[in-house]
Amino acid sequence: MNKIKKLVVELLCICMMMSSSMWAFAEEKIIESKEELVKKEEQFNNNENFLIEKKYGEYFLSKFNYSEDLSDPIPLYNLENNIEAVVFSLKNKDADGYIIINTNDLSIPEFSLSKSNPFTTGVYDKCIYNGPLEYYNKKDGKITTIYDNKQIDLNNIKLVYSKKPIDKLEKFENEKNLIKPKKPTETYEELKGSLRTWGTSHYCGVDGTAILLMYFDDYYDESFVKTSLESANALTNHLVNNRYIPDKGTVSTEIKSGIEDYLNDRGLGNDYDVSRRTYNFSSIKQKIKQDKPVLVGTVSHPDFGDHWIIAHAYYEDDFGDDYIIVNDGWGSNDVYVANNSTYYDYLVYIY
CATH class of the missing domain: 3.90.70.10 (Cysteine proteinases)
Incomplete structure (x- = not known):
């Protein structure tokens, strides 16, 4: 009988040790999960990665039955020399396309599923965007139009494209939940x-x-x-x-x-x-x-x-x-x- 009691006690101790180990493991995974979330949020807010813009663009284009990844992000500057948007290339079955996404409020001023990215036609110091179809580049201190390479004076251009910053993560989550369950009317x-x-x-x-x-x-x-x-x-x-x-x-x-x-x-x-x-x-x-x-x-x-x-x-x-x-x-x-x-x-x- 004493042997049986001793065995029961030993089993209980083993179970308690296992339970403690499992809780420690679970707690460690929760901490890792929180760290991953923080890291992910930091990446989303990093303009060099444009991850939140990429994910938002993918959800947006799903309305147009586009399901491929967005690639090759290029930052676009406004006339005040701040990053205002990012352009991604799209890889389609029949033709390449592009999408421009504002980095302040995730609005999308322009995209095409069939026209190639206009900002990949050369190598520039900076690409400048002032709203739909207004494409410029800066190289060696000179501003030129992308399509005809004519030099221009920025003082002659009216600032048309500039958005106020919002909480992009909040917008992304809200609109993702709207877009994903149903196709819009x-x-x-x-x-x-x-x-x-x-x-x-x-x-x-x-x-x-x-x-x-x-x-x-x-x-x-x-x-x-x-x-x-x-x-x-x-x-x-x-x-x-x-x-x-x-x-x-x-x-x-x-x-x-x-x-x-x-x-x-x-x-x-x-x-x-x-x-x-x-x-x-x-x-x-x-x-x-x-x-x-x-x-x-x-x-x-x-x-x-x-x-x-x-x-x-x-x-x-x-x-x-x-x-x-x-x-x-x-x-x-x-x-x-x-x-x-x-x-x-x-x-x-x-x-």
Whole structure:
């Protein structure tokens, strides 16, 4: 009997030792977990890693059925020489893309699932971003535009793009919980046809007008453009040589009057009108639904005056993400730019 009691006592001691060891192990794992969380938060707040922007971008793009990793982050500076955003490259099955995410509030001013990252076209000291489609670089103390490498004076540019900092982790968690359980209620409307992807040596106002006219020629009335002029160089040269659209930085009044003169000379002035109005998302939606592309002028471009892009679709959802989908004025369609009147000034369209 004594032997049995002794065995029971020994077993109880072993169990107590095991229990103590297990609790110590569990406590150690909890501490490790907390340390990992702190480390993760520190990494999220480290602008060199841009981990929270990367994760947020992945959740955002899941709404568009994109599931690949974001890669190759490049910091983007604002005109006040502070990091304002980060651009990631996207690797798609058929084409590369990019997404720009603000490092202050995680807003997304611009992305494309088919156009390559505009900030990987060279090696720069700094990349500068001033809102949708305003791309600059700094090298050896000089500021140049990315697409044509023209040197500019930053004093001539109006500060358009700057966001106030918020709690990014809180926003990330809140929106992740919204996005993950359900697909948002969304609206996507596009033109029935496709815009030409023309990018010539002329200014964007010339190219944009040519693309607009060719859409009407392709889908409305073949008398819009003479058959001999139905190519990028032929039509843009015609618009410049006949002084319809100046081959320089243009404003909305010049674009409107130039298109009106062109339509009158083609005998189309009685059938079609040209409208110019301040930027309005509702007007763009209305015209897209009517199968009419819209020329959109961006604000404060130092070289182009207005940089002209052509809206061919729009997207909006119940998470507050509203975008116009445009031809970027350099030969690419399907670029999503945020609906924000701060970035644009005038619309010009044929109706």
